[in-house]
Amino acid sequence: MTRPVRALLKWSNLRHNYRVAKRRAAALAYAVIKANGYGHGLEACANALASEADGFAVACVDEGVRIRSAGFDHPILVLQGAYNAEEWQVAADLGLQLVVHHEQQLQDCQGLEFRYPVPVWLKINSGMNRLGIRVDDANSIIIQIEANDNLQLVHVMSHFATADEADDAFFTEQRQIMLKHDWPVPLSLSNSAALMRDESIAEAVSRPGIMLYGSSPLAEKTASELDLRPVMSLQSALISTHEVAAGEGVGYGHSWVAERDTRVGVVAIGYGDGYPRHAPVGTPVNVAGVECPLIGRVSMDMITVDITDVPTAQIGSSVQLWGELVDIDRVAALCGTIGYELYCQVTPRVPRVTLQ
Numbered sequence: 465m466t467r468p469v470r471a472l473l474k475w476s477n478l479r480h481n482y483r484v485a486k487r488r489a490a491a492l493a494y495a496v497i498k499a500n501g502y503g504h505g506l507e508a509c510a511n512a513l514a515s516e517a518d519g520f521a522v523a524c525v526d527e528g529v530r531i532r533s534a535g536f537d538h539p540i541l542v543l544q545g546a547y548n549a550e551e552w553q554v555a556a557d558l559g560l561q562l563v564v565h566h567e568q569q570l571q572d573c574q575g576l577e578f579r580y581p582v583p584v585w586l587k588i589n590s591g592m593n594r595l596g597i598r599v600d601d602a603n604s605i606i607i608q609i610e611a612n613d614n615l616q617l618v619h620v621m622s623h624f625a626t627a628d629e630a631d632d633a634f635f636t637e638q639r640q641i642m643l644k645h646d647w648p649v650p651l652s653l654s655n656s657a658a659l660m661r662d663e664s665i666a667e668a669v670s671r672p673g674i675m676l677y678g679s680s681p682l683a684e685k686t687a688s689e690l691d692l693r694p695v696m697s698l699q700s701a702l703i704s705t706h707e708v709a710a711g712e713g714v715g716y717g718h719s720w721v722a723e724r725d726t727r728v729g730v731v732a733i734g735y736g737d738g739y740p741r742h743a744p745v746g747t748p749v750n751v752a753g754v755e756c757p758l759i760g761r762v763s764m765d766m767i768t769v770d771i772t773d774v775p776t777a778q779i780g781s782s783v784q785l786w787g788e789l790v791d792i793d794r795v796a797a798l799c800g801t802i803g804y805e806l807y808c809q810v811t812p813r814v815p816r817v818t819l820q
């Protein structure tokens with residue numbers, strides 16, 4: 465038997481979730497597949513969505529190059545734009561669309577010759593205060609872009625800081641800043657959370673990411689309440705079972721001590737696979753179809769679970785860490801993080817297996 469850890473990937477669920485996004489979108493939806501498709505595989509995600517996605521969004525030119533090299537001719541938006549002149553040239557040659565978030569990027573492309581103008585999305589800082597041009601400076605930058613024959617301004621975009629939170633005060637403020645201004649080209653504003661909030665936003669292109677993978681983008685709603693289905697199921701199996709008596713400790717530091725006589729299951733998964741080391745005691749782990757609590761510390765290659773209440777569990781029994789049986793957002797919340805990070809942390813040693 466090979467090591468039983470697997471990330472099972474159900475691509476029909478990616479397409480289902482993209483359709484949920486499309487139904488909410490005012491017009492086009494570019495599927496955000498940056499960071500290796502949120503850990504699911506960049507080319508695999510592009511392939512799964514190839515017949516439906518209006519376009520793809522990635523973080524950097526390198527990721528755009530990978531998608532083009534894999535043979536996809538969809539519109540590709542590079543969310544951080546070009547880092548230097550060489551990247552402008554590569555992007556131009558491959559027909560990538562670039563975000564311009566800083567005046568430096570316009571200086572970087574001075575003096576270059578492109579065969580076709582590069583489509584540019586001007587990023588406005590409406591309050592996230594990370595990337596973007598201040599609203600007050602937008603007009604002078606727009607004039608610079610429009611005067612440059614190498615560039616074609618296609619969209620103005622912005623990104624929300626608090627779209628996932630129930631309190632909508634700042635979200636509304638950012639949205640108003642963008643909607644009330646008179647822009648020369650259509651807007652792109654929404655991430656998953658903005659798309660799934662109550663009202664839809666009048667925009668030409670939305671940019672859903674996390675919802676495509678089946679995690680809820682909203683703090684107060686679960687994925688299933690939003691009709692989102694998990695693409696990834698992180699699976700393994702029991703490799704040992706044994707009994708400890710009340711009073712005995714389990715694992716490093718004996719951070720967990722049995723309060724009752726306990727049957728312990730050892731699962732072949734650990735932080736070496738990307739399972740979070742800081743998962744606390746009680747984190748749900750599904751063993752042979754039954755939810756069991758994690759006990760003891762997460763090791764590099766193993767975790768321990770309390771399987772006292774699952775007498776049928778034995779060596780070889782299947783285990784799910786997150787996926788269709790265990791909502792990743794629950795695991796993430798217990799670990800003090802978000803589903804995004806758990807997906808991205810699954811390490812290369814975990815084989816990705818396509819289910820359908």
Ligand SMILES: *Cc1c(COP(=O)(O)O)cnc(C)c1O
Binds near residue numbers: 543654671674675
């Ligand atoms: C990552 C990203 C998105 C997608 O965000 P989700 O929260 O995953 O939907 C959209 N727009 C920009 C600019 C991003 O960086």
